[in-house]
Amino acid sequence: MSTVSEAGVVSAVNKELFIGGKWTPASGNATLEVTDPATGETLCAISDGSPQDGVAALDAAVAAQDEWAAHAPRERGEILRRAYEKLMERQEELALLMTLEMGKPLAEAKGEIAYAAEFFRWFAEEAVRIDGGYAVAPNGTGRFLVTKQPVGPCLLITPWNFPMAMGTRKIGPAIAAGCTMVIKPAEQTPLSMLALAEILAECGLPDGVLNVVTTSDAGGLIEPLIRDGRARKLSFTGSTAVGRKLLEQCAGTVMRTSMELGGNAPFLVFEDADLDAAVDGAMQAKMRNIGEACTAANRFYVHSSVADEFSRKLTERMEGLPIGRGTEDGVVVGPLIDSDAIAKVSELVADAAQRGAKVLTGGATVDGPGNFYQPTVLTGVPWEARMSSEEIFGPVAPISTFETEDEALAAANNTEYGLVGYVYTQDLTRAIRVSERMETGMVGLNQGVVSNAAAPFGGVKQSGLGREGGSVGIDEFLETKYIAIGGL
The missing domain is CATH 3.40.309.10 (Aldehyde Dehydrogenase; Chain A, domain 2)
Structure with missing residues (x-):
């Protein structure tokens, strides 16, 4: 048995939505229950976000985007580095929290916390390696300047089976690239993400960069945010069936997507x-x-x-x-x-x-x-x-x-499938x-x-689009801009 109190780790987690750097109840004070799959008993009740709460979270992400993008890459990396250290310091209690809401044995949960933390350590180092290029035009009359910029506000959707690692695998590169986020964790396992949001705030992540909305109505919350047009990136981990629906919705605004879907x-x-x-x-x-x-x-x-x-x-x-x-x-x-x-x-x-x-x-x-x-x-x-x-x-x-x-x-x-x-x-x-x-x-x-964390993760065929982790993971959150220079 762990020396950390089960009731203590659950009670320590803030149960509200995290929007614009503030903890706030869901509109109408709606709640949903989190259940221990090993006993069927209720662990706690948390805020059940509505579509209106989702819009408020996107508003906060959009408002913070320009200032966050202007932050020095080293500063973004240092926030991630501090978060890595904090995750490892709190490995035991975070593992217990995960075991209670998801069911995996404590030894595996501790392993996941370490794995999750590695994404922050890896992307802390990648934040200062965002590069571009400079070249002479083939005809010699101009120059090509290539730079990479944050894609913009992102929507992130994570599954229940790896509630911490699937979050850091998306949040890490988004922070390193200079993107703000709205993240929706799985209904079954929201506590790990709420704990992670608090840790990132403690480590100096500015208000509005990360916004967490828990909900029992994933489709009702996410679809309006996709169709809104202000979010420019969707990263989803989950089933292929849901991924197909999200891709259809993203087509309306030609939203950039990363899909980590099913496997066989x-x-x-x-x-x-x-x-x-x-x-x-x-x-x-x-x-x-x-x-x-x-x-x-x-x-x-x-x-x-x-x-x-x-x-x-x-x-x-x-x-x-x-x-x-x-x-x-x-x-x-x-x-x-x-x-x-x-x-x-x-x-x-x-x-x-x-x-x-x-x-x-x-x-x-x-x-x-x-x-x-x-x-x-x-x-x-x-x-x-x-x-x-x-x-x-x-x-x-x-x-x-x-x-x-x-x-x-x-x-x-x-x-x-082809994962x-x-x-x-x-x-x-x-x-x-x-x-x-x-x-x-x-x-x-x-x-x-x-x-x-140091290797590219992703599949082909109907197992997904794009890669997470490795040296290419940050590219999913960056746009390449070409500047043609004349008069030379």
Whole structure:
């Protein structure tokens, strides 16, 4: 158990909207409840923002934009650096807060706080590296001056599964670039973002640069802000279905967009793979965040010659995982986010079993309060099974076999998604060949975790647009301006 009080970390968070540097109740004093997914009990009530509150937040962001853009890059970076240090100082209490509202075990929550903080440290350094160019025109009669400027006020929408890291991954580059923001965290996990807003204010972020509006009506709040025309950038992390709707709305004002959408990650294990390493990687790729991650391995394709051994070893590992409330010592598998998540996972497993898949372990919910599902391994999962084409978002590992490299790649690429794929092989030429042919934005080569603040994160096909993190992450918040100089 943590030495930090559960009631204490919840009560310490301001429950109101953060607009223009001030905490303010929602219009009409409307509230929404935040629930502990491990118990079903209410943690607290917070302000439930309305479309009018959203407009007030955008007003504040627009009003602060010019002055913020004029801030020295070093100053913007120093704010981020102080925020990085503050996150690490408060890692234990922030992790507990996250576990209470989202369910992930404390050890994972602490890891997320460190990961989230890294985005602030990384973009603190990138803030002073925004550059441009100067060149002589090819005909020699003029000069080209190229500069980069903040895109302007941004709308940021974050998901519930990584409530702190998905916020810092967007807020960090926006601050570094000189953009103001309105951010809407997920309804299920708003407390981490409210705590982050307070930390940034303590670290000197000027009023109006970051505005946080919590709401139970995401569409009603965001669509008017998109159609308003003053916001010039939307960054969204969430489902592909919602991403499509947002893209349609953004077309009206030709708004710049970044979309980090769904995934259906294949995990390929070739006959020459180090099986123990592959199982270790499978556990990371599948069970990180209880499987509730867009990067989670969703489809395991294993060469037939090693499939039985791989399946046996993976089943042994999955069977030994302690299940329980994330605040309890030793727990590895916490609850899924809500009852809808439990229902979907249950439906997908039942569908696969009805189509001939064999359940090696798990395959059922856990009795008692909370949204718990057993770690599950299935073999012989046919392509017609729904889980072959739908995101599982739970602790379920479906295994199928293949005979040839081409067969494995055809199966891996047979999806509308293209976020990440995992490959285990000790053949260097095969590793390069398969990585290049895999239709994904990222590849985990003999590695089960790809996320890193210093690397570009994003997908192809219907997994999204743009990249977050790395040296290109800040470019999503910058516009390139060309100035033609004549008379020379």
